[in-house]
Amino acid sequence: MEGKILESVLGEFEKIAQIPRPSKHERKVSDYLCARLNDLGLKVEQDSNFNIIADLDASPGFENSPRTILQAHMDMVCVAEPNVKFNPLEDPIKLERSEKFLIAQGTSLGADDGIGIAIILHILKTIKNHGAIRVIFTTDEEVGMTGANNLDEKFVADADFMINCDSETFDEVIVSSAGSxxxxxxxxxxxxxxxxxxxxxxxxxxxxxxxxxxxxxxxxxxxxxxxxxxxxxxxxxxxxxxxxxxxxxxxxxxxxxxxxxxxxxxxxxxxxxxxxxxxxxxxxxxxxxxxxxxxxxxxxxxxxxxxxxxxxxxxxxxxxxxxxxxxxxxxxxxxxYEKDVEQIVxxxxxxxxxxxxxxxxxxxxxxxxxxxxxxxxxxxxxxxxxxxxxxxxxxxxxSPAWQKNPNSKLATLACDIFKSQNDQTMKIKSIHAGLECGYFAMKNPKLNIISLGTTNEAIHSPQEKLHLDTIVPQVNLISTLLERIAGGSI
Ligand SMILES: [Zn+2]
The missing domain is CATH 3.30.70.360 (Alpha-Beta Plaits)
Structure with missing residues (x-):
């Protein structure tokens, strides 16, 4: 079972890695993902910034459950080792897989945020009991967040929860980020x-x-x-x-x-x-x-x-x-943010x-x-x-700050599920850097947002490295979160 999940996610990731997708050049990857989401039975829309908004109806019996947004970004930071010939506009990423890690040969890997997209695609294939799900894949996160900034508010207004899949540590749930x-x-x-x-x-x-x-x-x-x-x-x-x-x-x-x-x-x-x-x-x-x-x-x-x-x-x-x-x-x-919790900037x-x-x-x-x-x-x-x-x-x-929601039950639920699935504690964290979540919170202040991710080391560099053993726990966590939201746990 675990092996199947891993292969399915990596299969999606490999296809994305074939498509050059530096920031501001996302048209190709956006077209590919529109087709892929269409294949998976979603109603798909592409806006003028090549953002994708795709809806999956609730499964039978969960029509009245809250709507959850699953969000990730399509672009990647393309960098290569000094001696490596690499044209980010044309060359695919050459993947190299070992027992524990996935890396790219001489370039950045694009697990930030390709793995977020691959995990979401896998979940859409397998999820059973769920409320309405909206997938939002954005463009230009790495340069100006213009995709998220220009996204029509109407796509955010009618949702209750959002899981952003662009964080880098599998046992942390991010609940606020900085504006600038x-x-x-x-x-x-x-x-x-x-x-x-x-x-x-x-x-x-x-x-x-x-x-x-x-x-x-x-x-x-x-x-x-x-x-x-x-x-x-x-x-x-x-x-x-x-x-x-x-x-x-x-x-x-x-x-x-x-x-x-x-x-x-x-x-x-x-x-x-x-x-x-x-x-x-x-x-x-x-x-x-x-x-x-x-x-x-x-x-x-x-x-x-x-x-x-x-x-x-x-x-x-x-x-x-x-x-x-x-x-x-x-x-x-x-x-x-909490008593006895480490201070952050x-x-x-x-x-x-x-x-x-x-x-x-x-x-x-x-x-x-x-x-x-x-x-x-x-x-x-x-x-x-x-x-x-x-x-x-x-x-x-x-760019707007994503201020911590002191009443966020979504983060607590994520921690509970993570603990029961992995027998280890998930930390609730705020970061002093920007996330697209700020724009989503600005467009709908009532949206209950968390940010999650697999463990990705050295992002934005040719040393970028994805920890393979963190993929299945992410899939399980997000799938269960969706089922529990549908079941009325929060
Ligand atoms: Zn990212």
Whole structure:
């Protein structure tokens, strides 16, 4: 029986893995899944964003039972090892199965979230006693969640429960996630010829970096911040010695939602390389002492060519450094939803990217919160900070928080079923990252939502690995949940 379930789910997964499906290119996979759901007897609709909405009628005798949405996303993050030739728009994922794991040869696997879809397809084939089931497969989860965002509210309004199948740990039930907003600061500038022809590059690297939701509570150093402090110290030294120091370039970070692991600046100064190196050494030691966890922080300085370089006017450079140093980065607030339960991050912010150009400066700030009201408070903060530093600010891509429902009986029921089926405890958890559940909760605040998933390691990387022994427990859990909902257990 168990073997049959596993083979059936993996059979569905293999077919999905054959279809290239990077975010924003889901048409093919969406067409395939429409046909598949049609074969399984569902009434299928595809919207203009290629989201799929498919209905399965209640089984006889359960017509008055609540309606449950089963939800997953169709797109995947496509990444390959540096030496692997891989065209995400054309190449299928090459699966490699061992006794315990499923991986892909040299690329990401797409178990996030292909396994969620495969499990749902399997359940639709086998479920016996159930109320009305609506399957919603969304597009573009990994980039902008535009599929979930643009989904017509009517598909969410008439449902009572939703099981999102996009989590990554089989013995956890997720009950809330964070919202976020992009705060993009920018400034028009005009660079001027340098007052001194000696140029140096000041670089900081070797920091841990990492995901700005998952790692923000670890007090990891922010390279952009440390480089700004370095600029302040160097400027102070220059003033002390009555010498010139100006900034010509300042760039750092990898992505809005990554803690920046490196940053570099070009300066023009009368300070000597010796003076700069001495200062750099002192600062490096100070930074290492400030951040225990970041033992690889390294500041470098070297002379560079001066040809064609210009500098920022000192008021513009001051504005930039001030903006970087006055906005808070890291954790704003921790929260514990239940007594004696481990605290998690409620609100945080990451300063992820800074770039300077010939005529402009851009700074990307990225707050997250599981409380919408706290996210709102960043709007005023952004405008005040922009005023104080003479930047403009654009507020964009707000994604809603999925706030914890204190009366959720669905999570408790999932825990009870999991315990009886696996003789082990399921943990109720909130995460400090985004899930599509926020959009569904926003469209129907009465919808009772949980998020579940098989155990998937290292998602979004070529090391992505699916734990095969977590598939059958997921199938059993979701099937029983559907039967118990139909039977009136909640
Ligand atoms: Zn996912």
């Amino acid at each position: 907003v992009n705060l993009d600061f920018s400034k028009r500038v005009e660079k001027i010829p340098p007052a001194c022809e000696n140029f140096f590059e000041v670089k900081i690297d070797g920091l841990l970096g990492g995901h700005s939701g998952e790692k923000i509570h670890e007090n990891r150093a922010n390279a952009i911040r440390l480089l700004a402090f370095t600029m302040i110290s160097m400027k102070r030294k220059a003033v002390e010695l009555d010498k010139i120091l100006n900034i010509s370039e300042f760039n750092g970070g990898e992505a809005r939602n990554s803690i920046p692991s490196k940053a570099s600046a070009i300066i023009s100064t009368q300070l000597t390389l010796d003076e700069l190196e001495t200062l750099t050494k002192e600062l490096n030691a100070r930074f290492l002492a400030m951040y225990d966890i970041d033992s690889g922080i390294k500041l470098h300085v070297r002379e560079v060519d001066s040809a064609g370089r210009k500098i920022f006017k000192s008021e513009d450079a001051t504005s930039l450094i001030r903006l970087i140093t006055i906005i808070h980065v890291g954790v704003y607030a921790m929260v514990s 409620e609100t945080s912010a990451n300063l992820g990217l800074v770039s300077t150009h010939e005529d402009s400066i851009a700074v990307n700030y990225f707050p997250r919160s599981s409380v919408d009201g706290k996210l709102d408070s960043f709007y005023q903060l952004a405008e005040d900070v922009a005023d104080l530093t003479e930047f403009e600010v654009l507020i964009m891509n707000r």
